[in-house]
Structures are given as C-alpha cells and as structure tokens.
Amino acid sequence: MNAAATAAPALSVKGITVGYQGVPAVRDLSFEVHPGEILALLGPNGAGKTTTLLASVGALPVMSGQISALGAPIDRRIERTSRRGLALVPDSRGVFRQLRVQENLALSKRRGGPPVESVFDHFPKLKTLLRQTCGNLSGGEQQMLALGKVMLQEPKVLLIDELSMGLSPIAVQDILPRLRAIATEQAIAVVLVEQHIDLALAIADTSLVLHHGRVALAGPAERLRRDRQLVEAAYFGTTESNHQPQMERR
Numbered sequence: 001m002n003a004a005a006t007a008a009p010a011l012s013v014k015g016i017t018v019g020y021q022g023v024p025a026v027r028d029l030s031f032e033v034h035p036g037e038i039l040a041l042l043g044p045n046g047a048g049k050t051t052t053l054l055a056s057v058g059a060l061p062v063m064s065g066q067i068s069a070l071g072a073p074i075d076r077r078i079e080r081t082s083r084r085g086l087a088l089v090p091d092s093r094g095v096f097r098q099l100r101v102q103e104n105l106a107l108s109k110r111r112g113g114p115p116v117e118s119v120f121d122h123f124p125k126l127k128t129l130l131r132q133t134c135g136n137l138s139g140g141e142q143q144m145l146a147l148g149k150v151m152l153q154e155p156k157v158l159l160i161d162e163l164s165m166g167l168s169p170i171a172v173q174d175i176l177p178r179l180r181a182i183a184t185e186q187a188i189a190v191v192l193v194e195q196h197i198d199l200a201l202a203i204a205d206t207s208l209v210l211h212h213g214r215v216a217l218a219g220p221a222e223r224l225r226r227d228r229q230l231v232e233a234a235y236f237g238t239t240e241s242n243h244q245p246q247m248e249r250r
C-alpha cells in the first residue's frame with residue numbers, strides 16, 4: 001500500500017449507476033482515488049469513461065449509488081464543485097482558441113491563487129508562447145495550456161478526459177510524466193481517461209477497465225502493466241470473473 005492510500009480518499013465513488021434518459025451507461029461502479037494518486041480509467045469506445053467523469057464532477061445525476069469528493073457528497077451545482085477543488089479537463093481541452101496564451105492563463109487566475117508564472121515551472125515552453133493565439137498552437141502545446149489553466153485553480157481532484165486526443169505518441173510521452181509530477185507534488189487525486197494504455201499505466205497508481213459500462217478489470221497499474229493480455233481481454237469483455245480484482249493497491 002502506498003503512502004497516499006493511507007489518507008482519506010479525495011474522490012469516492014460507491015456503486016453508481018448512471019446514464020442518459022433513464023438508460024444506464026455505467027452500472028454499479030465503485031472506486032476511490034486518494035490525494036496524490038492517479039487512477040487510469042480505461043476501456044474501449046462507448047465503455048462509459050466520459051459518463052463516469054461527468055457524474056464524478058456532478059454534471060450528470062446518478063440513478064443510484066453515491067459520490068463524495070473531499071469529504072462531502074458531490075454537489076450538482078458545478079460552480080460550487082469547482083470552488084471546492086474539483087476540476088474537469090474535457091477532451092475539447094477547455095482552451096479559448098481565439099485568445100492568446102497569456103489571455104487564457106489570465107482568465108484562469110484566481111484572486112489569492114498561485115501566480116500565472118507558477119505554470120512555467122512545469123510547462124516552461126508556455127512562457128515562450130505567451131503572445132501566440134491558441135488556435136495556432138500544436139495539440140501538445142494546447143494540452144500543456146489546458147493543464148496550466150487548471151493548475152491555476154488549485155484542484156484537489158482532477159478529472160481528465162483523453163489528454164492525448166489527437167497527439168503524437170512523442171507529445172503524449174512528454175506530457176504524461178509532467179502530470180505525474182504535478183499530482184505527486186501537489187497531492188492531487190487524478191482520474192485519467194486515456195487511450196494510450198501503456199503510457200497511462202506507466203504513470204498511474206491504480207487502474208480500472210470498463211467494458212459496456214461495467215468494471216471488466218481493476219487493480220494496481222503496475223500489475224496491469226505486466227499483464228497486457230489481461231488488459232486486452234478486459235477491452236474485449238472476455239475477462240474471467242476470477243480476474244476482476246477489487247481495487248486493491250500496491
């Protein structure tokens with residue numbers, strides 16, 4: 001068990017069923033993420049990953065089950081949720097493409113929060129791009145900006161939907177370790193939805209594979225890293241029931 005696992009969970013999801021127009025897209029899902037931990041939330045297209053993130057941040061009501069974050073039940077008023085330290089980086093990246101980098105960062109700056117310059121500790125390249133219009137940035141640069149913007153909000157729970165969408169593997173290899181460093185240094189609980197399975201498992205502590213809205217596989221990321229066949233079976237929904245561990249940790 002790692003040190004983070006001894007603290008109270010920053011995000012606790014217990015037996016949730018959630019979906020659209022009364023039709024469940026995710027069923028009976030449970031997991032916990034502790035401060036400083038990264039959970040890799042994996043699974044094929046349509047497995048329910050985005051649905052899980054939306055429910056976790058309060059944007060989608062659960063049909064049953066409970067979600068609590070930072071010691072209190074999730075609030076469906078997103079503004080309150082974000083003030084309490086929950087942040088979602090959507091797959092659309094959440095940057096204003098028509099504005100410059102410096103304007104994007106300024107918009108995310110909070111009174112009394114960290115200075116804009118603190119973003120350059122992890123993303124020094126952004127300092128050289130301050131006057132660039134975001135729409136002209138590369139995908140990797142836009143992702144750095146998206147993470148930089150969210151860091152200025154000092155999140156305690158960070159939910160990230162496909163950080164690497166449209167990025168080259170090299171750009172993903174560059175950005176994911178930075179996310180690992182940020183989560184550890186700032187004790188942020190991260191849920192990372194990611195299609196680059198190996199890269200996600202390389203920086204994650206725990207992992208969970210969804211298939212058709214149900215947990216097909218869960219366990220320490222290190223274990224899934226060692227057994228790709230098991231992960232692939234979970235993606236195809238052919239995991240045997242004795243290979244569906246509870247969310248134990250290292």
Ligand SMILES: Nc1ncnc2c1ncn2[C@@H]1O[C@H](COP(=O)(O)OP(=O)(O)OP(=O)(O)O)[C@@H](O)[C@H]1O
Nearest residue numbers: 020021025026043044045046047048049050051052
């Ligand atoms: N707004 C919606 N209304 C109705 N059904 C939806 C809606 N959004 C998603 N779904 C359905 O819910 C299921 C789960 O979708 P979700 O987007 O959570 O999957 P995902 O794992 O994030 O997929 P992907 O990797 O393709 O983004 C899918 O069957 C999808 O068609």
